[in-house]
Amino acid sequence: MDQPGLFDTLGLTEYEATALAALLRLGQTTAPNLAEATGIPKARIYDVLDSLADRGYLKVIPGRPKEYRPYDAETVLERAVENRRQELESFEQQIADERDAFLAEFGSADDEAAAPAAELFHVVDVGEPSESETRRLYHEATEEAYVLTKSFEYLDAVRPSLSSALDRGVRIRALFYHPDLLDDAEQRVQAEVVEQLRKQLSAVEFRFSTGRLPWRGTFVDPSMEYDDGEAIFLVEEPEVPDHMRQAALTENGSFVAGFKRYFEIVWDHESVASV
Structure with a gap:
């Protein structure tokens, strides 16, 4: 039994x-x-x-x-x-x-004299630890979530929390690498994920960057007053496999606001809506 x-x-x-x-x-x-x-x-x-x-x-x-x-x-x-x-x-x-x-x-x-200085970043391993943190960001998002990704190959791992964010009215935008920048295996994964988004998660907005992105990750609820937002990201290192890497997390409002400015520039001027 x-x-x-x-x-x-x-x-x-x-x-x-x-x-x-x-x-x-x-x-x-x-x-x-x-x-x-x-x-x-x-x-x-x-x-x-x-x-x-x-x-x-x-x-x-x-x-x-x-x-x-x-x-x-x-x-x-x-x-x-x-x-x-x-x-x-x-x-x-x-x-x-x-x-x-x-x-x-x-x-x-409020006893700042006794409080340690906040760390700008801390790190987690890429894989289940980073996926767990990404799910947490979706659960905690209240307004916006932004995704920078090659092919969003981890969609299945974060789908329930992403769906929950959409149900709460969170706006989610994703910037994919253009397929021309990917190898054959990555192109196949990306095509499958894009099809899932179109059929099952149509509220997710997405475009394809025409150039390589310097980092990948997710950031939520940026504030242009630099007092809110959180991000998880990793800098692109093509020669290092993901399973040997770590992702950085930050709650620094200025850093997250910078992510938003970069994202919107690429979204508006260096990306296409379809491939």
Whole structure:
């Protein structure tokens, strides 16, 4: 009955993991049928299914008897990410509610003499760490997100958070390398990604730079008052494979504003809308 791997990461009980795995394989069914198929006690099956429905992993179909239909596997993963994001937001609100009392007792956030100087940059490895930071930027974006990329080959890794940003009304623009600047393999990846954007994420605006870009990355919510924004980027080093590289992160408002100025110049004067 044990369902290891990703089901553990989702924080499901053994019965919940077993029920969800069975539903994803079997499709729509009733609670008694699912209990019979999985060995989950009939006295527990309704509570298990209600818990999965509350998390957004399945839909309850009214009737006599009512039935349970799982969402597709991709939607389950997206809901899991969204659930975790909401948990984080709830935690952040709890911290905010206690902030004033905590600082009053243990020290002021305005005590600049005791505070260390903020670092201009810090780094993470390229791959899952950099993708995780990119997802965070999309989740935290409130107005704008900009992408500088060769082929956006990591789209699948950030798709749920990017989609969430679009749903919140965040404007997202992407500057791709022109295909003529890519090798054959990169051209194929880029063509597939562009097709996905056109069919599934049509709110994402994109163009193709006519020249090589000096860096790649994502930056969000730049302010021309230089007091807001965040970015993750890496300087182009064609001779160094990505898996041996690190990406830089910054919350320096002036730096992020500079990114925006550069992006808009290329977007307006050194890019084309289609290839």
